[in-house]
Amino acid sequence: MKIALLGYGKMGKTIEAIALSRGHEIVIKTSEALNSEITAADIAIDFSIPEAAFTNISNCINHNIPVISGTTGWLDNYNKIVSLCEEKKGAFIYASNFSLGVNIFFELNKTLAKMMSSLKDYNVDIEEIHHTQKLDAPSGTAISLAEDIIENHNNFTSWKLDGNKDNVLPITAKRIENVPGTHNITYKSEVDTIEINHIAHNRQGFALGAVIAAEWLHGKTGVYTMKDVLNIG
Known part of the structure; x- marks a missing residue:
């Protein structure tokens, strides 16, 4: 082509x-x-x-x-x-992210959100880390992950950068030199933590x-x- x-x-x-x-x-x-x-x-x-x-x-x-x-x-x-x-x-x-691995991660995120939707004791948050040259925050990938959680989980109506209100899914965005892209989804309760993540090693x-x-x-x-x-x- x-x-x-x-x-x-x-x-x-x-x-x-x-x-x-x-x-x-x-x-x-x-x-x-x-x-x-x-x-x-x-x-x-x-x-x-x-x-x-x-x-x-x-x-x-x-x-x-x-x-x-x-x-x-x-x-x-x-x-x-x-x-x-x-x-x-x-x-x-x-696509907010064309990585083959990330697109599999999107599907894992949806599945986990469905499984966790009835468990009210878990707080959920998203963290994304990218290189310092990245212009937008949160990343498009983090927004896609958040929207998929909202669609498949009963507790959230929206997402917000650094949010901490009820029914609002918080996203934390960090910018660190030479990080191609890391996305963490964390479900945390008083008794345990469940986490899935995708870590890109390069572009x-x-x-x-x-x-x-x-x-x-x-x-x-x-x-x-x-x-x-x-x-x-």
């Missing part, structure tokens, strides 16, 4: 290396929104910034270029993208998942998720 990389920071460069190793060609590398030149690509991978993501994704769909996005912080406009994709018969995947897992998602999406139409790519859940 001919791939356009929209966002050419550390993640973009890692995606480039993996895509090349899998026989693909990188035809565009940019951090700015593009117009008709996007048609040089067979597919686009967007890891840009929140301010550019909506324009990047819209431009791809308007030019009939399948696009996957791992950019977080723009999801207030997600439904607009879904509507545009359906109108233009385009192809789109958004390779995120980048590989993005390339695999692009390979899967090529030639399709519709709006999908990583659950479709991995056939899980």
Whole structure:
């Protein structure tokens, strides 16, 4: 495939290396929104910034270029993208995290939340740790984990960064140098603690998942998720 990389920071460069190793060609590398030149690509991978993501994704769909996005912080406009994709018969995947391991972790998180929903003595919290260059807090992955807990657990109606109110699921966000990404889910009572976590050792897992998602999406139409790519859940 001919791939356009929209966002050419550390993640973009890692995606480039993996895509090349899998026989693909990188035809565009940019951090700015593009117009008709996007048609040089067979597919686009967007890891840009929140301010550019909506324009990047819209431009791809308007030019009939399948696009996957791992950019977080723009999801207030997600439904607009879904509507545009359906109108233009385009192809789109958004994931807060493309790591294959994280997407399995998402399913474990949902299952545990269902199992724990009737046990009222356990307090639940989420902690995420990322590198100091990460712009958004909490991470998109932590938000996805929180939303899945809220959907599958009876005790919560919303989440909040550093929250501590009843029926509000607290998320703690830490920024530490050279941490690719760690997510901890903790259920704690007076008698014991149950914890599941995912610890990324480098960016390779995120980048590989993005390339695999692009390979899967090529030639399709519709709006999908990583659950479709991995056939899980």
